Amino acid sequence: MTASLAALDARTRTALAGLLLSMADDEFVIGFSDSEWTGIAPILEEDVAMSSIAQDELGHARAFYELLAALLDDGRDADALAYDREPEAYRHARLLDHGRGDWAMTIARRFLYDTADAARLASIGDGWPPLAELVAKIRREERYHVMHALAWAHRLARAGGEARERFVAALEALVPDAPSVLAAPEGEAALIEAGILSRSMAEAFAGWWTEVAGTLGPLGISLALEPPPDPARARAVPSDDFRWLWGEFTSVRRSDPRATW
Amino acid sequence: MSAARTPPRVPDEDAVRDILRGVPDPEIPTVSIVDLGMVERIEVGPDRIEVELLPTFVGCPAQDLIRSTVIDALTPLGRPAVVGFSFRRPWTSDRITELGRERLTASGFAPPAEPAAVRCPYCQSGRVAMDSAFGSTQCRSLFYCRDCRQPFEAFKRV
Numbered sequence: 001m002t003a004s005l006a007a008l009d010a011r012t013r014t015a016l017a018g019l020l021l022s023m024a025d026d027e028f029v030i031g032f033s034d035s036e037w038t039g040i041a042p043i044l045e046e047d048v049a050m051s052s053i054a055q056d057e058l059g060h061a062r063a064f065y066e067l068l069a070a071l072l073d074d075g076r077d078a079d080a081l082a083y084d085r086e087p088e089a090y091r092h093a094r095l096l097d098h099g100r101g102d103w104a105m106t107i108a109r110r111f112l113y114d115t116a117d118a119a120r121l122a123s124i125g126d127g128w129p130p131l132a133e134l135v136a137k138i139r140r141e142e143r144y145h146v147m148h149a150l151a152w153a154h155r156l157a158r159a160g161g162e163a164r165e166r167f168v169a170a171l172e173a174l175v176p177d178a179p180s181v182l183a184a185p186e187g188e189a190a191l192i193e194a195g196i197l198s199r200s201m202a203e204a205f206a207g208w209w210t211e212v213a214g215t216l217g218p219l220g221i222s223l224a225l226e227p228p229p230d231p232a233r234a235r236a237v238p239s240d241d242f243r244w245l246w247g248e249f250t251s252v253r254r255s256d257p258r259a260t261w
Numbered sequence: 262m263s264a265a266r267t268p269p270r271v272p273d274e275d276a277v278r279d280i281l282r283g284v285p286d287p288e289i290p291t292v293s294i295v296d297l298g299m300v301e302r303i304e305v306g307p308d309r310i311e312v313e314l315l316p317t318f319v320g321c322p323a324q325d326l327i328r329s330t331v332i333d334a335l336t337p338l339g340r341p342a343v344v345g346f347s348f349r350r351p352w353t354s355d356r357i358t359e360l361g362r363e364r365l366t367a368s369g370f371a372p373p374a375e376p377a378a379v380r381c382p383y384c385q386s387g388r389v390a391m392d393s394a395f396g397s398t399q400c401r402s403l404f405y406c407r408d409c410r411q412p413f414e415a416f417k418r419v
Contacts, residue, residue, distance in 0.1 A: 045403065049395035056399060059320010063348075130348075137319055137351040140419045144394050 001070050001130050008128065012194045015187025016128065017071055018091070019196070021081075022185060022235055023120070024064035025092040028082055029242070030113055031057030032249045033100045042103055050106075053145055060138050067130055083253040087246045091235040094180040099241035101170065104163070107156060108170035111149040112212070116181035118146055119208035120201070127195025150215065157219040168221055175223045182208060183234030201228065272338040277303045277310060280334050287323045287330075288398060292364045294327060298356025301349065310335055310342045315352035318399040318419075354418050371404065371415035379415045381406035391415075 008016065035054035041047035065078035076084070095113060100106045121139050126132040156167035182205040191197040205228055216223065228234065238246070252259075281303075282295045294300060294314065302313035312331060316324055328344045335342040354373035357365070362372035366382045374380075376391050386408035393403040394417070401414040 045393040045395075048397065048403070049393055052395040052399055055322075056318065056320050059318065059322075059399075063319050133348040133350070134319070137348045140351060140353070141318060141399075144417070148394060 001067075004129055005071060008194065009190075011187060012190045012196070013071060015185060015190045016131075016194075016196055017068060018187065019185045019191060020064050020068040020071065020131070022091045022093070024061050024068060024081070025090050025235075026096060026113075026117070026181065027057045027064065028061035029090070029092040029096045029245070030109070031055070031061055033096070033245060034106065034110070036100055037106065049148060053110075053148065056141050056145070060141075063134050063138075067134065070130075079253070083250050084257070087238040087243050088236075090238060090242070090246070092242075093183070093235055094177040094229075094233075095174060097239040097242050098174060098177070099245070102166065104156060104166035105170040105174075107149065107152045108167060108174050110145070111153045112171070112174055112178040113181060114142065114145045114149045115212055115215075116178060116208050118142060119204040119211075120182060123197055123199050123201065123204045125195040125198030127191075127197075131196065153215065154219065157216075157221060171216075171221065171223060176226055179205060179226060179228035180234040183228040183231050186231050272305055272310065272340070274303045274305055276338065277305060277312065277335065280338070281312070281331065284327070284330050284334050287326050289365065289368055289370065291368045292361055294331070296358050296361030296364060298358060298361070299327075299352065301347065309340055310338060312342060312344045313349070314344065314346050315348070315350065315356075316346050317352050319348075321399060352419075354416055357416070365416060369413060370401070371413060373416040373418040375418065376402075379404060381409060381411065382413055383411050384409040389413075 031054045034050055037050040038047065041050050061082065062078050065081045068081060069077050095109065098109065121135050121142065124131060124135040156163045182201045184201040185191065188197065188200060192200065209225055278295065281300055282293050284294050286292045286294060286297060297317060299314045299317065300312065301315045304311040324346055331344045332342045357372060365372045369382050371379050371382050379389055380387050381389050384406060386406055388407040389404050390407065391402060391404050396403045396414045400417050402417050403412065404415050405412050
């Protein structure tokens with residue numbers, strides 16, 4: 001990894017660090033947030049499914065944080081990157097700043113996130129092999145998450161009644177923030193030039209929205225879409241929901257920062 | 262007194278692989294990490310042994326345990342083992358060996374296949390249904406056999 005890092009210029013390294021941090025924080029926050037369903041999901045199979053998906057996401061987050069730790073080389077390991085920051089320093093997308101809410105909210109968020117994340121993963125080029133190799137593996141796992149989200153989107157939308165009403169209301173509440181996942185990272189041009197990104201996020205965004213509209217249209221749901229916000233607005237200013245979640249996921253670490261397990 | 266002493270064997274790749282055939286998957290002890298196709302590279306150097314493993318799932322929590330088990334298992338070879346996980350190529354369920362597939366079935370797990378081709382590991386019936394793509398670990402899905410009415414788990418096809 002050292003050799004492949006040396007090949008990157010300073011500008012590209014800074015941009016890559018930003019990209020890795022946002023991907024890691026996204027997976028970490030949604031993984032931790034959805035793990036709250038363990039034990040209380042609507043049915044047993046979903047308890048298992050949501051816990052397994054959350055475990056996948058936390059594993060992906062750890063792998064991204066490990067790459068970031070190697071890139072930054074400032075003495076912090078994956079755990080330090082995940083747990084030892086103040087809430088303001090997290091760079092997860094605004095979509096994930098919402099609490100998990102009820103089951104409809106969780107499914108709406110997973111549907112919007114999983115499809116957008118798939119578009120982002122499909123935009124990673126082979127410019128930096130450690131990231132390209134990891135993403136190739138992660139995409140095989142995320143395929144199951146997208147199938148799960150789509151199956152539930154159909155189920156809730158077709159159920160009618162309260163299930164559909166809650167699902168549509170959740171989509172409407174979340175969709176203004178959904179494009180944040182695909183906001184252009186800072187230094188995008190350098191990442192494209194280095195082949196770390198194979199296409200712009202604007203291109204990924206257009207493809208993603210066509211897919212979302214293509215799924216929801218036949219279900220009789222149409223949503224108004226806003227373009228992705230600029231990076232500064234897409235990933236900043238933690239909500240009260242996130243501050244609460246941060247208190248939860250850092251509590252064990254803060255109780256004894258030197259503990260290992 | 263001196264005649265019975267055999268000289269220490271010079272370890273080679275095959276000796277390492279033989280030992281790894283005895284390192285079990287922590288959750289399915291009848292299947293080894295070789296059966297699962299996790300061993301990507303073995304290099305025996307003059308002063309150390311390098312083993313590169315591919316994780317079945319990125320977030321598989323058994324990685325640290327497998328790493329330490331491999332290091333312990335290689336101790337008798339007399340040189341330090343460096344064991345790492347990499348994503349140099351993605352582990353896929355096609356890497357599970359034929360023996361590995363047989364051993365999975367014998368332990369009550371259906372080996373990976375397209376959902377329509379999954380067979381019940383107990384009665385071999387093809388009349389099975391997937392209850393959920395997600396099972397008790399990241400690498401398994403939940404199925405139900407309509408013939409012997411037994412729920413079972415199948416390895417995910419990835």
